[in-house]
Amino acid sequence: MHIHRYERWWLGFGVGMLLVFLVLLAIAAFSSDINPPSGLGQIDPTKVAQTAPFDHPGLRKLPNGAYEAYYVAHVFAFEPARLTIPVGAKVTFYVTSSDVVHGFFIPYTDVNMMAIPGWVNQETHTFSTPGHYLLICNEYCGIGHQDMFAKIEVR
Numbered sequence: 001m002h003i004h005r006y007e008r009w010w011l012g013f014g015v016g017m018l019l020v021f022l023v024l025l026a027i028a029a030f031s032s033d034i035n036p037p038s039g040l041g042q043i044d045p046t047k048v049a050q051t052a053p054f055d056h057p058g059l060r061k062l063p064n065g066a067y068e069a070y071y072v073a074h075v076f077a078f079e080p081a082r083l084t085i086p087v088g089a090k091v092t093f094y095v096t097s098s099d100v101v102h103g104f105f106i107p108y109t110d111v112n113m114m115a116i117p118g119w120v121n122q123e124t125h126t127f128s129t130p131g132h133y134l135l136i137c138n139e140y141c142g143i144g145h146q147d148m149f150a151k152i153e154v155r
């Protein structure tokens with residue numbers, strides 16, 4: 001097969017640029033210690049069910065009146081599946097995954113994060129409007145992804 005000289009140059013330029021960008025990406029990732037968005041560090045994804053506080057997922061009230069909600073995402077559900085939160089509560093959600101990457105999204109709030117195996121992610125939201133909120137997975141995680149949700153009631 002004959003490839004014209006200019007096409008070879010163009011192909012070489014394209015492949016070369018791809019390699020340059022991959023090398024730059026690797027250098028940036030390793031030298032800057034770039035990790036998934038989380039300030040909370042790591043957890044053994046094979047021992048989520050035995051690691052506190054994810055061994056008892058749910059809502060906890062803090063002495064200052066704020067709340068913490070611990071969630072575990074796994075195919076194809078969230079634990080806890082239902083949560084009741086008082087109106088006006090400031091809730092910090094902590095989420096991790098025990099298997100694959102999942103999404104953690106509560107529509108009409110600013111809670112939208114990834115649940116990554118081995119990492120703990122967090123987001124805080126104040127629920128000032130009572131009602132029923134849906135917590136959905138917005139990262140495709142497998143064949144049952146569309147059924148992956150939990151319910152939050154604010155009252």
Ligand SMILES: [Cu+2]
Pocket residue numbers: 102103137138139140141142145146148
């Ligand atoms: Cu999913």
